[in-house]
Amino acid sequence: MDDRQFRNAMGKFATGVTVIATEVEGEVHGMTANAFMSVSINPKLVVISIGENARILNKIKQSKIFTVNILAADQQELSMIFAGQLKEHREVEFDRLDGKPVTPGAVAQIACEVSAEHVEGDHTLFIGKVTDIHLEDAEPLIFYSGRYRSLTEEKTAAL
Template sequence: MDDRKFRTAMGKFATGVTVIATEVEGDVLGMTANAFMSVSLNPKLVVVSIGKNAKILNKIKESKIFTVNILAADQQELSMIFAGQLKEHKKVTFDRLDGKPVLAGALAQIACEVSAEHVEGDHTLFIGKVTDIHLEDVEPLLFYSGKYRSLTEEKLVTL
């Protein structure tokens, strides 16, 4: 099967949008990703998948920390900035959660310490032990079939 067919099939899975961030010697680097999932409740673990050519890959290996910022519906511009889709944009500032860089206004901020890494295919899977979480009560930014989407509430009819 060809690469395009595989990518199209994977794009049929609706996902949230995250920005993965890390910091080395005061330099914060972020990357938009939708390859994120929870792994375990006890201990609290998550996984992110980072491509072998991503600038952030070696930074996470060096820092041994990362954050997952689950973006809110009004943060599409941040997603595009960290995906390298916007050449001109405003400077992004980071807040802190457990001493790690996070994006203000994100639906969820998840601070992690790397507990394991596994190379599979052309990606490295980083297992992160969750050290802190901050939540906001806002709508999520979604991605489906190559486009940003929003969640529309369905009205339940009571009979």
């Protein structure tokens, strides 16, 4: 199998879209990612996967903190900003959760401290101990087969 076939197969798994953020010396750094999952409830742990060429990789190693911001359906532009898909520079405002930078309006904001990191292939997996969570009542932004999508509620007939 070639790299493209592998990438296409992985794209068949529908995911939410997140912005991973960290802060070093007062400067916030962010990256769009869909490689995120929960690991454990007790203790509360999540994992993110960051590519070896991502600029944020060394920032997280240095700061030992990150946030996962699960984007809402109306935040596609924010996803594109942090994915480097928009040509013109746009300022992004951040709120704070447990002192860590989070994106306003996200469906979920998850503040984490790095508890472990593992290099696997061309990515580093960061295990994050969750220190705080903030939730909003909104529909999530979805990514499937290389395109942004949205959820549609299926109407079911009462039996």
